[in-house]
């Protein structure tokens with residue numbers, strides 16, 4: 465694991481071996497027991513730890529660096545890992561709405577303008593990553609700061625268990641994080657504040673009733689994708705002239721449906737079964753006055769396809785998947801669903817399970833997080849647009865901030881620029897200054 469910007473862990477004292485015992489010790493006169501010469505390993509500690517290097521994590525690191533905070537920064541995979549998952553799809557709005565002023569400033573200061581993505585147009589996920597957030601990692605502010613390939617596995621409060629009573633005046637110690645890096649290298653890190661920007665894309669919701677995996681879902685795993693594959697490009701073979709099932713009613717499902725309909729024009733043997741849970745003739749709920757026009761256009765197009773009931777697509781609302789069966793290699797998967805009290809079965813070659821995502825609770829399970837009321841079920845639901853800092857210090861874990869798409873829990877509709885605002889608010893609270901002060905310091 466490479467070190468971040470915090471030098472504290474760089475010169476750890478080498479561990480000394482405990483003296484070895486002789487094999488058959490001769491009787492010795494009684495002596496004072498020898499004190500082992502090992503010393504406790506020095507643990508890395510930082511004022512701030514940032515988790516995740518998606519757009520919001522990168523912005524958090526940039527702001528922290530410009531404010532001269534000492535921080536450590538961990539990313540489970542590579543910078544922009546989740547953008548890569550939809551690298552072939554376009555953003556719903558021009559890139560100028562997905563970048564920040566200080567991000568652009570740094571790229572220009574470092575003479576990297578020629579590699580900057582075109583700001584006036586939407587861009588693919590890949591171009592967003594390569595032409596913006598990866599560039600920021602090469603700037604003087606952020607170069608060498610990210611520890612990639614390091615997963616934050618769990619977090620708690622130092623010297624305290626979750627269930628230990630907490631009096632209002634009890635001093636609360638720093639956070640203790642358990643991280644795992646390349647070659648399974650494990651480490652504990654201490655942090656006064658943590659900004660968790662780990663997103664939701666790694667935890668897709670399963671296909672079955674009540675939000676549970678459907679019986680057989682796991683056995684069919686190699687035929688299911690939980691994100692929109694490159695239907696018109698690299699993954700065409702998986703879909704062309706095949707029977708495909710799409711499950712879900714969000715923008716991802718809408719995107720898949722529009723692309724499958726487009727593809728089926730040339731590959732006429734393609735058949736698409738689209739299942740949604742809500743009993744509604746219009747599958748995709750559009751966000752009223754959606755600020756992302758591209759997103760709304762996709763929702764409208766998919767609804768249109770469902771209503772027309774043509775283009776090689778059958779649409780069923782009010783459908784719940786009961787179970788699925790893997791019938792063996794090279795054979796289609798059998799899916800059983802209940803629609804209007806009747807069970808229907810299909811044999812399908814590929815399933816796009818696009819039932820949404822949810823924040824992982826694993827990382828935070830030893831912390832007292834207000835999951836029900838905020839993180840997992842945000843009261844504002846799909847229309848939430850201005851959900852800012854959440855949860856902030858009003859919770860029982862002052863200093864732990866969940867920002868970015870994870871802060872919207874199961875709700876979609878998160879916009880990257882909301883995340884950029886959340887970052888500034890969190891920094892103001894961490895440094896105990898007003899938001900205007902952060903704006904002033906960043907502009908200096």
Ligand SMILES: Cc1cc2nc3c(=O)[nH]c(=O)nc-3n(C[C@H](O)[C@H](O)[C@H](O)COP(=O)(O)OP(=O)(O)OC[C@H]3O[C@@H](n4cnc5c(N)ncnc54)[C@H](O)[C@@H]3O)c2cc1C
Pocket residue numbers: 515516517518519520521538539540541542543544545546547550553554555556557558561562614615616617661662663664665666756827867868869870878879880881883
């Ligand atoms: C097709 C498409 C178009 C879009 N268009 C727009 C648009 O026009 N405008 C807009 O505002 N938004 C748009 N979005 C949404 C936007 O891309 C996401 O909301 C945004 O990427 C979320 O950023 P994030 O930093 O919160 O999380 P993510 O991008 O999900 O990043 C999270 C990072 O954390 C890492 N991570 C996860 N777990 C751990 C762990 N335990 N330890 C360490 N690291 C971890 C992941 O590997 C990942 O790199 C679009 C999305 C899609 C799919």
